[in-house]
Amino acid sequence: MTELIERVRAYFEEYDKLATVALRIKDQMIVAQPEKEIKVIPLNKKAEGLNKICQKIFKMKKSINAVIISSLCHTKVIAQSCVTVPPILDDLAQIVGPSVRSSKKGGATSILFKLIGRNACVVKNKGAVAIGRTLDEADTATKVLEKGAKAYIESTMIGGAKPISKIESTLMHIVYKLKYSKQDQSEKLEELNND
Amino acid sequence: MTENQIREIIVAAGKELVERQLVQGTWGNISVRVDADTMLVTPSGVDYGRMKEEDLVLMNIHTLEYVGDRKPSSEKDIHAALLRQRPAINAVIHSHPSYCSSIAAARMEIPVRDPKGKELVGETIRIANYSLPSTKWLMTSAIEAMQDRNACILANHGVIAAGKDLDQAFEVISYMEQACKEYIQDAVKEQTSSDKFELEKMFELFLNIKK
Numbered sequence A: 001m002t003e004l005i006e007r008v009r010a011y012f013e014e015y016d017k018l019a020t021v022a023l024r025i026k027d028q029m030i031v032a033q034p035e036k037e038i039k040v041i042p043l044n045k046k047a048e049g050l051n052k053i054c055q056k057i058f059k060m061k062k063s064i065n066a067v068i069i070s071s072l073c074h075t076k077v078i079a080q081s082c083v084t085v086p087p088i089l090d091d092l093a094q095i096v097g098p099s100v101r102s103s104k105k106g107g108a109t110s111i112l113f114k115l116i117g118r119n120a121c122v123v124k125n126k127g128a129v130a131i132g133r134t135l136d137e138a139d140t141a142t143k144v145l146e147k148g149a150k151a152y153i154e155s156t157m158i159g160g161a162k163p164i165s166k167i168e169s170t171l172m173h174i175v176y177k178l179k180y181s182k183q184d185q186s187e188k189l190e191e192l193n194n195d
Numbered sequence B: 001m002t003e004n005q006i007r008e009i010i011v012a013a014g015k016e017l018v019e020r021q022l023v024q025g026t027w028g029n030i031s032v033r034v035d036a037d038t039m040l041v042t043p044s045g046v047d048y049g050r051m052k053e054e055d056l057v058l059m060n061i062h063t064l065e066y067v068g069d070r071k072p073s074s075e076k077d078i079h080a081a082l083l084r085q086r087p088a089i090n091a092v093i094h095s096h097p098s099y100c101s102s103i104a105a106a107r108m109e110i111p112v113r114d115p116k117g118k119e120l121v122g123e124t125i126r127i128a129n130y131s132l133p134s135t136k137w138l139m140t141s142a143i144e145a146m147q148d149r150n151a152c153i154l155a156n157h158g159v160i161a162a163g164k165d166l167d168q169a170f171e172v173i174s175y176m177e178q179a180c181k182e183y184i185q186d187a188v189k190e191q192t193s194s195d196k197f198e199l200e201k202m203f204e205l206f207l208n209i210k211k
C-alpha cells in the first residue's frame, strides 16, 4: 500500500499539488487533494465533493482504476465556455474519444453521463475529469485534453477547427482501447495487486 | 558517419526534442539515412528519455524489412518514402508539437514570410490531406504536400520535417513550431488591436466567439 500511496503522491506532485488524484485499490481508493493529507477511503463510505465524484466513477465503471480532476490553463477556458470539443486531433480522438463533452452541472451523475464512451470530460467553471485503467492513462488523457483544448482555442483564432469525421474518430478510439488493454495488462495488474 | 555515430546522434536528438518541448512522451519519431538502402528509425513506444542506441531499428527503405526485436515507429512508411524519393533528404523528424497541432486542427496553409524560412521550409507551410495515422493514404498525402518543401503539417495530427542531415531537420521542425506560433499570435494581435500577444485576451476572444 505504501508504494501505491507514493505513486499517487508522485502524480499529485507532477500537477504541482493542484489536482485531485485518485487510485482504486480493490474496495478502497487512495486520494490526494490540494492542501489535504493523502487519504485511503473505502468505496462504500459516504463521501462529499470531489471524493464523491471519484467514488461514484469507481463504483459505476469497473474497468476504471484512476481519476485525475485538474484545471490546466486551456482546459479551464473550455470548461468556462462549456462547449463540446470536436475531434480535432488524432491523439485527442484516440485517447479521450470522438469528442470532449462539457457538463453544466458538477454532480457525479452528470459527470458520469458525460464520460460515457470517453476518457475525459470538462465541467463548467471547474476543469477536467480524466479517467483511466491506470494512473498513467488518466494522466495522458489529462495532458492530451489540455493540448486539444489549446489547439481548439488557437484554431478558433484563425478561422476555426476542421474536425476529423465521426466514423474515423470513433474507430481510432476503439482501436486505441483495444491496443492499450493488451499493452497495459502488466502495469494495471501491478497497480491492483501491489498492496 | 558510421552506423554507430548515427545511432548516437539520433538518441541525442530525441532528448533535445523533449527538452525543447517539440515532442511529448513516446510520440514522434526520427529517421536518418545510413546508406542507399537503409535507414535507422526510432522504435515504437519507447520514451525518448530512456531510449538507447541499441533500441533504434535498422530498416530497408525499399522493402521495409527490419532487423532486431524492436518494432519500428508506426509512421515508418512516411520516413522510408521520403528517403526513397528525395535523395537530398537524409533525415526526417515527425512529431506533434503544440502550435503545429493548432495549425493542423485548422487545416490552414500558412505563408512563410522570411527568407531564412523560405530556404529551410519552402514558400508556404502546406497541409497534407487528412488520413488515419499510420496508413498508406497518410503517406501519400504527406509526400504530396512535401513537394518542393522540407516540411508539412499533417491535418489533425502533427508535423513532418526533413533535412540534408539531422541538424537541418531539427532546424526545420523548430522553425515550423515557431512559424505556427507567430501566425496564431499575430492573428490574435490583429483581432485584439494590440501589438502584444496576451493569453488572457485570446481567452476573452474565444469566450466571446463561443458565447
Ligand SMILES: [Zn+2]
Pocket (backbone or CB within 6 Å): B028, B075, B094, B095, B096, B133, B157, B158
Ligand atoms: Zn504522429
